[in-house]
Amino acid sequence: GFDLFFGTPYSNDSNEWPVGAPFIQVMGLAPLPLMEGNAIVEAPVDQSRLTRRYTERATAFIRQNRDRPFLLYLPHTMPHVPQYAGPEFAGKSRSGLYGDTVEELDWSTGVILDTLRELGLAERTLVVFTSDNGAPIRRNPGAMPKAAAKKQAAVAAAERFPGRSHGGSNGPLRAGKGTTFEGGVRVPFIAWWPGTIAPGRVVATPVSLMDLFPTCARLADAALPSDRVYDGRDLGPELTGAGEMAPRPIFYYFGYQAQAVREANWKLFVAVDRRPEPRPVSLWFDHQPRLFETQHRLLAEPELYDLGSDVGETSNVAKQHPEIVARLTRRLHEFDAELQRDRRPMEFVPGPPPPAPQTVRTVDTDLSAYLSL
DSSP: OOSOOEEOSSOTTOBOOOTTSOGGGOOSBOOOOEEETTEEEESSOOGGGHHHHHHHHHHHHHHHTTTSOOOOOOOOSTTSSSOOOOTTTTTOSSSHHHHHHHHHHHHHHHHHHHHHHHTTOGGGOOEEEEOSSOOOOBOOGGGSOSOHHHHHHHHHHHHHSTTTTOOOOOTTSSSOTTSSSHHHHOOOEEEEOTTTSOTTOOOOSOOOGGGHHHHHHHHTTOOOOSSSOOOOOOOHHHHHTSOOOOOOOEEEEETTEEEEEEETTEEEEOOOBOSOOSSGGGHHHHTOTTTTTTTSSBOOSOEEEETTTOTTOOOOOGGGOHHHHHHHHHHHHHHHHHHHTTOOOOOOOOOSOOOOGGGOOOOOSOOTTTBOO
16 A cells, blocks of 8 residues: 555546446446545545646655655546646647646646756656556547437536546547557556666567566565566666567456457457446446447457557458467467466445435436547
8 A cells, every 4th residue: 555645535437326226327426535545635626626736745745755765656637537627727728628638737747857856856766657548539519420319418418527528539549448459558658767768768569557566666676575476577677778578478358358469569359259248337338339339349250450560450460360360369368267267356345325316316328429439
């Protein structure tokens, strides 16, 4: 765990889940508090001020710990939906509310780097800017289908959930958040360490956020327990240019399901039934057939893509390279079998009693009019 905590206890789009109700019938966003440690300091929190407040608290933490080693983990709430921009940034970008929040994050990052420079800590501090997934691909209300009924329903839903109709772009990458296509899993990874990491250095080797743990442990001279398997690797040699990591496959999962594997530039999607299982956590997908029709489908045949020449995953070349399909399929199944031997169930912590029935709200079951890949 962490010594200090300042933030929200869950995602800002978490819903109220009355016991026994199907997921799609629940609805309304749960009240979002701001917490310091275990104490609530504001409820509900003003989300338009979150990015600034996180930035101010982060720089204060750096100043307080300037004379000793520290770890600062700053996972901003924005641009997660529902999105809110501070008054200095609202309406200022050319990309709607999503763009406003991204520009505010850019400002926040600059403030933190300036603080490190001011305190003389820049050359002793590794800063990593990254993301947990690609951008969600969403339409703005003005770009919705022209059918009056659908547009009216979509606008009404968007008004009930501020910021949900605003999304980003993953450029040439296919799809977005919630998929194992490149648009869902390939994210920026920017490392800054003046005097140690050369400016402009580009590492072509695929890395994972799991690599941050062994990397930070090695930098802190911390010995890792030897009684477990670590999927991550120390990125130090790659970041500094002192060496290169040995090639390794990258495995892609959606929930518990192994869906794809990458080796060098080859990425294989194996033939599996990727339609969601009928459990509560997946019911939302069941009611959104258009939203995830590309990702969550019965894949009867394997799909192979050469990311070196086809980063958009548009041309399936599985039939031209059966030997690569066979090799990568075998590697994925071997890894999955090893992983399943150590599979442990998720734990659930009971929440407070459900609210009275009259407090339960509902939303339209078909949001696909304004959500799409």
